[in-house]
Amino acid sequence: MNRRINFMGYRLSGSKCLGICLMLTFVMGCYLAALPIRYEKEALPNPVRQRITSQETPKKRLAVLVPFRDRFEELLEFVPHMYSFLNRQKIPFHIFIVQQKDNNRFNRASLINVGFIYSKKDYDYIAMHDVDLLPLNDNLKYDYPAAGPMHISSPKTHPKYHYDTFIGGILLVTREQYELVNGMSNNYWGWGLEDDEFYVRLKDAKLTVMRPSNISTGIDNTFRHVHDKTYRKRDMRKCYNQREVTRRRDRETGVHDVSYKLHNTHTVAVDGLNVTVLNVELICDKNRTPWCQCPEPVKAAKKT
Numbered sequence: 001m002n003r004r005i006n007f008m009g010y011r012l013s014g015s016k017c018l019g020i021c022l023m024l025t026f027v028m029g030c031y032l033a034a035l036p037i038r039y040e041k042e043a044l045p046n047p048v049r050q051r052i053t054s055q056e057t058p059k060k061r062l063a064v065l066v067p068f069r070d071r072f073e074e075l076l077e078f079v080p081h082m083y084s085f086l087n088r089q090k091i092p093f094h095i096f097i098v099q100q101k102d103n104n105r106f107n108r109a110s111l112i113n114v115g116f117i118y119s120k121k122d123y124d125y126i127a128m129h130d131v132d133l134l135p136l137n138d139n140l141k142y143d144y145p146a147a148g149p150m151h152i153s154s155p156k157t158h159p160k161y162h163y164d165t166f167i168g169g170i171l172l173v174t175r176e177q178y179e180l181v182n183g184m185s186n187n188y189w190g191w192g193l194e195d196d197e198f199y200v201r202l203k204d205a206k207l208t209v210m211r212p213s214n215i216s217t218g219i220d221n222t223f224r225h226v227h228d229k230t231y232r233k234r235d236m237r238k239c240y241n242q243r244e245v246t247r248r249r250d251r252e253t254g255v256h257d258v259s260y261k262l263h264n265t266h267t268v269a270v271d272g273l274n275v276t277v278l279n280v281e282l283i284c285d286k287n288r289t290p291w292c293q294c295p296e297p298v299k300a301a302k303k304t
């Protein structure tokens with residue numbers, strides 16, 4: 001039986017219909033086969049191009065290095081504060097708490113050297129950062145300091161130190177700048193002067209220290225200084241020939257010869273925000289820097 005089918009107004013026999021159907025199937029097949037190719041050409045390039053550009057100019061990554069010992073309260077405030085401050089500036093960063101775990105006097109500079117060595121393969125620049133100094137002004141930009149080390153806590157805004165060559169508190173330095181000056185001196189056990197020596201290193205290397213611009217706040221309201229003078233006593237002792245040696249430029253020690261053992265690392269969350277704690281034992285060469293432990297003062301020595 002020859003069935004007749006009505007197709008687009010044509011009355012066709014079964015065999016003719018089969019032929020047309022096969023042809024249509026072929027044409028549709030070709031069309032569909034061609035579609036994904038055209039679709040690919042039009043729709044894929046955007047994400048691909050984006051991936052390529054973000055590889056060409058990746059955002060520089062910041063390692064915030066915090067030399068640390070016995071400042072737990074300050075740390076609890078520091079971490080959430082820095083997360084919201086740096087996230088507002090969209091800076092890719094991670095915080096490293098470099099904790100000194102030995103019996104020697106605190107050595108801020110050597111701890112920064114250790115933090116630098118630990119973080120340098122993954123980070124493009126560091127912030128040497130006091131744990132008790134919280135930036136309040138959003139115009140303090142923690143961007144990559146290509147033009148020269150950026151002293152965030154300038155003498156005009158630091159709550160306590162106002163001399164022109166002061167570079168303590170918070171300083172941003174690129175990996176290359178830090179290596180160029182051989183990092184910081186390892187001779188500074190106890191409080192102070194290591195940042196002044198670092199200033200001379202930068203100057204000798206012809207690096208220009210930059211300071212933030214467009215800051216209209218002053219010494220009272222640019223930073224919050226979490227520091228209790230009586231409760232947090234500074235270790236101002238000077239023993240052996242420390243006073244004399246630490247007032248001179250150190251042309252020998254630095255990031256290349258900092259002597260330490262990294263005992264372990266911990267990921268610690270403060271309010272759910274991760275930081276990395278490095279437990280560092282600094283090793284003192286007592287022939288070279290005997291003042292890493294001052295002898296205890298004789299008890300009941302004369303008062304006044």
Ligand SMILES: *[C@@H]1O[C@H](CO)[C@@H](O)[C@H](O)[C@H]1NC(C)=O
Nearest residue numbers: 137138139141213214215216
């Ligand atoms: C300068 O500071 C003001 C006030 O904080 C701010 O609105 C402005 O965007 C800043 N200008 C620049 C160039 O950063």
Ligand SMILES: *[C@@H]1O[C@H](CO)[C@@H](O)[C@H](O)[C@H]1NC(C)=O
Nearest residue numbers: 266267268269272273274275
């Ligand atoms: C924080 O650290 C924990 C434990 O190492 C990890 O499971 C978690 O994914 C980290 N969180 C973030 C936001 O990186």
